[in-house]
Amino acid sequence: MADPTIQTFCCHHSNSTDMAIVIMQEFNTDVYNTVCMLSSSIGILGAVYQILPRETSDLPHRWQSFSMSRGREIIIWLAIADLLASLGVFIRSALWVNFKSIMPMEDDTSSVVFCALSSAWTQYFYMATWIWTLCYAIDMKLLLGDRSGHPTCYHAFAWICPAILTTFGLTILYIPDANCHNLTSLSTAILRILPNYCATYVLLAVVMFGTNNREGKKIGASDKAQICVD
Template identity: 80%
Template structure:
């Protein structure tokens, strides 16, 4: 899981009165690691399912074909980031159970290094999943207002921003000596602010930004789709109305999955910073277990909500599409727009078979 609190436990702790040490005395690390391994294993299965190549879909209208291709590209990269994040959680938990310690002793340098690297790996790829989730919402919004996507910008932001944020947050936390014991001491609040708060901000700010921005983008995209349907025909039939309802429901489920998987992290962060020395230890541990379940399951839930609805998906055994084909799909709207007169009048015609399914 991507939690800054667990990351502080990677440091050296030699004070028996340290709050982190007190928590660990009541924390069943084997049970926790088992939960992490089970949930991350499901996440790995969900991510692999999303990455597997599909047969090309033949939709009744070119607009549906381009929307499916554009959305599919982002979903695959989201699944790739989820796959590496879940692998990181699984391997870290397995090694914690058998070889390493969640809370290293004063002379256990190898556990500190392992914990720091594995935490950086997990945080980096989970942050990438948040940004890819945002990119999908942005691209669907652009698609419904007939604008081309920006895959190069998506990749630049989705891979570079997590690297900057992860390096910034963890380097302040672990350098120069990986001693965070004073950060959990009630007499050293200034040290906590200087060493721990930057990592919390680097983790939770992008998480909260996506949580706020995505519902807004999806509501705007739904309004665009509704307006397109209303303007293209003098009256809206049940078929077009069902399409709008399906897209709206799919966007709502996408937001719901994100909230279920990551809202416990925000709650944990707020409670720890406001009630750290008053919060019951059992509450803290309970939140960790909840995050251990929900965070890795993001990939599994995404495999359910991002798949094509109303159409069976066929897998293929080889990657037959070339890079030029993928670039053509991304830029397809550019070539599609001049051929429509206008696109909105072609998008939903009485001859278009929707069948109540959505390719978004």
């Protein structure tokens, strides 16, 4: 739903021989948008459930209570980012079904602007969810080492980094003329489209690698965690 491939469809299309239009003629957009609305609705419900307040648990060990409270703060922010990302996908798909064309034509500036803004919204908040996931792994490692967390740094990293990457990738893709299909050479096309893919997938790869690395280190600290529980 935040695939950079979909974002390239936001560009102007000048004629029916455009390869993107040929692909879309064989693509069932109604089914795609329906699946997007259904899956984003599930995401919205799950995020709301995570955000809802929980009853305070009277745990017998102070360390357990503290660790759950500290981790829950990060999970709430992760859920907020996920809620906004899912909401963006739902609204975009609903409008595509009812009002807007998923494939803007050469003179359809309003559809290009709508597609670009909704893509930026979705990409930004999904990136934020990935970074909050990494922040959670980092914070749990610090907690097992009896070290304090860094919530201010988490917020700065989770909200500013996606803004920079989203702006960088989409600016190169859409500015100055939102025409990323009728390019004169392969090298020009790569320089126009590839940065947005890198901004999306390099961050995802870093988060996956970092999270797995942190999980591996947590195993080494399991004896200490067991002592705290006992």
